[in-house]
Amino acid sequence: MDLSSINPLVLITTVMIAATPILLAALGELIVEKSGVLNLGVEGMMITGAICGFAIAVETGNPALGMLAAMVGGALLSLVFAFFTQILLANQVATGLALTLFGLGLSSLLGQGYVGVKPPSTPKIDIPLLSDLPVVGPVLFQHDMVVYFSILMVVVIWAMLKFSRIGLVLRAVGESHDAAHALGFKVVRIRIMAIMFGGAMAGLGGAYLSLVRVPQWVDGMTAGAGWIALAIVVFASWRAGRVLLGAYLFGGVTILQLNLQAAGVNLPVEYLSMSPYLITILVLVIMSAKGGRASLGAPAALGRIFHASS
């Protein structure tokens, strides 16, 4: 085993790349759950975004267009979830599962012609001045636009939830849809918009996976990333800053385990590969052991069906 082959600076850069898809999806789900909706279809939306983004990027040769298409694809798929849960009042847990199962099938159907194709590479954007700093520059300020976007979104979402009127309305809908309805807010409309935002973010996360992180199209390539994003929202106690922490922690574990594999640690590859999932479970347990849902900060109306007459 040769641990000296692991370069800590390269490690931090790769951790940021590994964490970004999950960070994006988890931020989207954070907004969805803040509005009181539990969408378990993140995995399905991510993988659909992954193939939509990949296909458009390959066809047009433009990764930015691909990312945009992934957001549209994810949002369209989430609209199906929104229609079933908000208009037809279907059970959110089961509909979310259906979305994941359907998304996995749909993506593999769409992706048939794209197995083994190489996508156009996504350009890195060096931030002027900052990227020239020694050590910190190459690690933090020489990434592609999506990494910057994901971190910007953490700040935007945090500020929106904490300071803006939109954030207040969103939280009101998620805490008590009946009270929000009585105040005259359009509960269903607000929730549908939140769900679509979640879908777009999950789709972008998926596209980042297929266009930058891997980068190629493989059936079922999200491999549970959507579920981990869901777990990170719980870990984060529904706070944007902690979502960032959770996603980077998870990215760190993933990269560390890959590096240990490459360094030839005396442990079978399969056991290293299961470590990110096991650590996610462990973190979930530690977080939930502190107390009930309410003390964790879960929105009070999370997963409850809203109908004006009942």
Added chain:
Amino acid sequence: MIHLEKRAEPSQLWAAFTPVLAVILTMIAGGLMFAALGKDPFEVLRTIFWDPLFSEQFSAYSRPQLLVKAGPLILIAIGLALGFRAGIWNIGAEGQYIIGAISGAAVGLAFYPTESWLIYPLMVIAGATGGWAWAMIPAILKTRFNTNEILVSLLLVYVAEQLLASMALSTLRNPEGNGFPGSRNLSQYWSTSNPELITGTGMHLGVLFAFITVIMAYILLHKHMLGFHIRLTGESPRAARFAGVNPTRLILICLGTSGALAGLAGLFEVTGPAGQISIDFNVGYGFTAIIVAFLGRLHPVGILLAGLLMALTYIGGELAQFMLGLPGASIQAFQGMLLFFLLGVDVLTNFRIRIGHGGAK
């Protein structure tokens, strides 16, 4: 203006009719999808739903496959439905299925090459225990630490898949297999095999077991106090607590039972139709069983019928893949659509659709 009006009581008529309506809607939407793929939708639907059972050319092969595929689906779905009824979401049946198969196969392989009628019962116990133990992880974390069972059970599927790969590549690998991954073929040894009970029907021990489970589940849910508690907890958790239902016990029982049944399904599969532990042993029965449970409206008899129908889509899908070049993934999307429509049309059971103004809005 169209709006919904809540029914005082769920409609019995619609409750029975909605699965049929969902299947019809799925056929229409699926037909459109097949047409978009450039296939004749009527031909595809006929190949999926009619040919496996009635075509002279294929039915001899396909009919037995119906029971082979329906067996594990029904077995797993019955267990899941118990939990779903009580609002306990075990969605990691795929993992429990894998662990059941590994545990059962490990016991069988440990005795190799001894031949004895005692071995198979031991393997069955090991399979059920393996699945049960894997399901106990989310159950205990839920009851002790209040951890979300949906996420834990699902994440454990990925852990189980890695474990399966490790078993197939090293621990349980056939020492006489020329280095190929995969265990010895359990179906080739009398003591560890799960053969067809009646030749040419596809009926093996697992299918028989699935039918027995349907009857047991029916009795449990409709004639037994525990079943009443399960239904009560699902319909009104508060009322259940006042009635003295112990939620911890219920979680342990529901998750444990569904895990054990999924483990059994895995064991019967690995000793019968699959034959060996291999990297791609699991084919998604644990996830499809979720659709089966809902399609059967979480009712044992409904699940029996739903399992057969879902098995038909598997077999018909393979046939369509072979005959018409239909992509295999389209069947997966088709099955996902079915679950969507099922959940969607359920609105008719609980609500009335009113056109025009008036009513509570």
